[in-house]
Every structure is written in structure tokens, then in C-alpha cells.
Amino acid sequence: MTEPSETPTAPDDGEMAMPSSNGSDARAAARIASAVLADVAIGVTLFHPKPDHVAVLVAAFAGSVRHVFAYDNGGVSAEIRSVLDRSAGVRVIGQGDNVGVGAALNGLAEAASASGARYLMLLDQDGEPSLELALGLKAAMARLSLMLVPPAMVGPIQRPVAGRKTPLYPPRRNVAALKGLDPVEFMATSGSLLDLAAFHSVGPFRADYFIDAIDLEWCFRAWSVGLSCWVDRETPMAQCVGSGVIRARWLPVTIARQPLFRMETYIRNTVYGWRLAHVPRRWKLIQMAYLPLQIALYWAESGYRAAVLGRLLHAAVNGLRGRLGRPAGAA
Known part of the structure; x- marks a missing residue:
């Protein structure tokens, strides 16, 4: 994980200007980001998280995003739980049992929908949470909403990590790319922005898969019902699989x-x-x-x-x- 910058920057599409020179500019930037992300909830799945990972999550979103849901999928210590409970806008859900990634994602989507959010940014504890990531994906989702094949999910381009396997997403055939945006067969849920209306159309993630190939199956299901999945090449995030x-x-x-x-x-x-x-x-x-x-x-x-x-x-x-x-x- 990398520490998020104190002053978020906006996407390069000219939709918003993010000042970044002094304390007042930083506060103004935070207010703009909060307004842009007013219909976005953050959902993170926690499984035996490290305190520093949770601290980065809290620093990135608490107080800036209206709803942050942390799903306790097991191993969340009393110390970490206390930090989350004291953080503005953060709500811990889940019972602390490992129900699997699919069930946790469904729980996050249900909580976000109940909160009135339109979109849900999904993360795991090893991702790189930042307002820049959320802003970039929100701008990409806005562009994609004009497509004939509506978007179900848009995710960041994967930044390689030395010594780890970086996920590769095959391109979707017969769907034209946009500037900076590529249609893909599937992508990792971690780091992606999920359209909650599309989620309810496609149906829940497969809880019976428990942990692997959940995102692959769901994205193929989305394409089969006339929705689409995209990677934003202008919004990077480090992501890797395994040890x-x-x-x-x-x-x-x-x-x-x-x-x-x-x-x-x-x-x-x-x-x-x-x-x-x-x-x-x-x-x-x-x-x-x-x-x-x-x-x-x-x-x-x-x-x-x-x-x-x-x-x-x-x-x-x-x-x-x-x-x-x-x-x-x-x-």
C-alpha cells in the first residue's frame, strides 16, 4: 500500500479543478471530492487485517466519503474494530466469521444500496485506497454511462508489483474501446467501481464459490445480460495475486x-x-x-x-x- 496524498487530484477530463497549494486549498479540494463522491459508498472486505492497512483506509476515506462499510470477514482485532468504530462515516458489518469473499461482497452491496448509494467502490485490505482512485473511476463511469452497452463495473489498470503475479484482463471482442477505457471480459473486484443498479440486474456474486473466480463468473454474467465491464487505463492501482x-x-x-x-x-x-x-x-x-x-x-x-x-x-x-x-x- 502507498500512503494517499493529502490533496486529491481530479481526473484529467476537465470535469473539476482540484486546488493543491495550501491548507485552505486542501480543504476546498476535500469538499469538492466529497461532493463528487456523494453517491459513492466504499466497501472493504477485511480478513485478519494489519493495523497499518486499516489506518491507510481510514485516512483515505473517513470524513470524506459519506458511507464506508468494512466487512469483518474474520480476524479483525478489538483494537482495529475500535479504530473503525471511532472513524467518521465508517460502519463495520459482518459477524466476524469467514463467510467467503462472495458473501462479503454481497453484504457490502446490500449495505451500500440500503444507504442510498448509487455506486460502490470495492476494496480489499491489500489494495491502494485513495480519493484519486475513487474520483478517477467515478469520472470513467460517467463517460461509460452514455454507452449503448451500459457499464456494470469499471476498474483500474493494474500496476505491476515486483515478484508478484499481476492480473491480466482479456479484451472483450466486438466492443469498441474508448479513449483510456478498454472493455474487458472480466476484472478483479478489488479496486473496482460497481454500479449498484447493475448489480441487482446481474444478481449477487456467487457465495458458493467462496473465494476464487468470483469476479470472472460475475463479469461474464453481466455481459450475458447486456451490461459491460471496463478497465480505466488512466487510473492505476497496484494489485497482485498470491504471495x-x-x-x-x-x-x-x-x-x-x-x-x-x-x-x-x-x-x-x-x-x-x-x-x-x-x-x-x-x-x-x-x-x-x-x-x-x-x-x-x-x-x-x-x-x-x-x-x-x-x-x-x-x-x-x-x-x-x-x-x-x-x-x-x-x-
Whole structure:
């Protein structure tokens, strides 16, 4: 995470001017940002968060955005809870049990809708929260609202992080890009701005997926009902997957290093997605070719342990049979 600047800057589209020279200008800038984001709620999913991460979140939005919802998905200490409870505009929801990312996202969307917000910016505790991010995505959403295919979600371009795997979003075919905005098949929910009316049209995120491929499935579902997903190339945010990278020796293939239960869940949900009509056939074929390579690479990293391969293959079988829900090994 990076510390947000004290004085937010506006998008470059000329919609607003953000002064930035002294204390009074900074206060004026904050008031402008607050007005522009009056219909935006912030929703962050917390799972065993670090105090400094929460401090950045509070510094970025508390007092500037009317509604900030923090979903306690487990491991939020009494100290952090106290900080959140004392912060202006911040409301903690959730019961402190790990219900999975999908259920937490749905809880945030429901809370934001009940607050009267039109948009919800989704974050996790490892994102880069800032008013600049929110302002940039709001400006992008305003431009996209004029499209024939209305936007369901717009997210930032991913800034690479050394030693980590950066998500890549394939472009959507047969949809024209705009200046600085690219239509994509799917994107990560973290850092994205969600249109809440579109959310209710598309339906909730799949809670039975628990943690992996939730954003992919939802975005494909959005496209299938005549809505769209976009990446704003002028609004960057560092985003990475896993704790490192596993690289193939002889092929240009890399996967994120992550716990075994996460890899199992990814495999299960990916295979289950092959059963869904709204997931495009071309994407299923790509995954059918790529997933065995990912499995082989993860197995090799484990030292070719038979037990690991067995669990990965069993996860694929669970996907084929539709056995979803909370994975074994989830904290």
C-alpha cells in the first residue's frame, strides 16, 4: 500500500479543478471530492487485517466519503474494530466469521444500496485506497454511462508489483474501446467501481464459490445480460495475486504461489464454470488447455508429492459434479 496524498487530484477530463497549494486549498479540494463522491459508498472486505492497512483506509476515506462499510470477514482485532468504530462515516458489518469473499461482497452491496448509494467502490485490505482512485473511476463511469452497452463495473489498470503475479484482463471482442477505457471480459473486484443498479440486474456474486473466480463468473454474467465491464487505463492501482510467482522452466507460464486450498478452490470453480452457459465457449477452451499446465506447475513446485496431485485432481472432480461451498482448509 502507498500512503494517499493529502490533496486529491481530479481526473484529467476537465470535469473539476482540484486546488493543491495550501491548507485552505486542501480543504476546498476535500469538499469538492466529497461532493463528487456523494453517491459513492466504499466497501472493504477485511480478513485478519494489519493495523497499518486499516489506518491507510481510514485516512483515505473517513470524513470524506459519506458511507464506508468494512466487512469483518474474520480476524479483525478489538483494537482495529475500535479504530473503525471511532472513524467518521465508517460502519463495520459482518459477524466476524469467514463467510467467503462472495458473501462479503454481497453484504457490502446490500449495505451500500440500503444507504442510498448509487455506486460502490470495492476494496480489499491489500489494495491502494485513495480519493484519486475513487474520483478517477467515478469520472470513467460517467463517460461509460452514455454507452449503448451500459457499464456494470469499471476498474483500474493494474500496476505491476515486483515478484508478484499481476492480473491480466482479456479484451472483450466486438466492443469498441474508448479513449483510456478498454472493455474487458472480466476484472478483479478489488479496486473496482460497481454500479449498484447493475448489480441487482446481474444478481449477487456467487457465495458458493467462496473465494476464487468470483469476479470472472460475475463479469461474464453481466455481459450475458447486456451490461459491460471496463478497465480505466488512466487510473492505476497496484494489485497482485498470491504471495509470489511459480514459473515454468521451459514454457512462458507463471502462476501465483498460494496455499493448497486456494489452488484447489480455483481449480474447482474454474471447472465448474465450464458448465455455465454464460461463460463463453472460447474462454472454456482456453482454460481447458491452460488448467492442466497450471496443475502440473503447482504439483512440480510441491516436489511432485502424490498427495498434492490427488487433492488437485479431486478439486477438478468436485467442479465437474458441482460440489461447491466452503473449501476444506479455509480459516
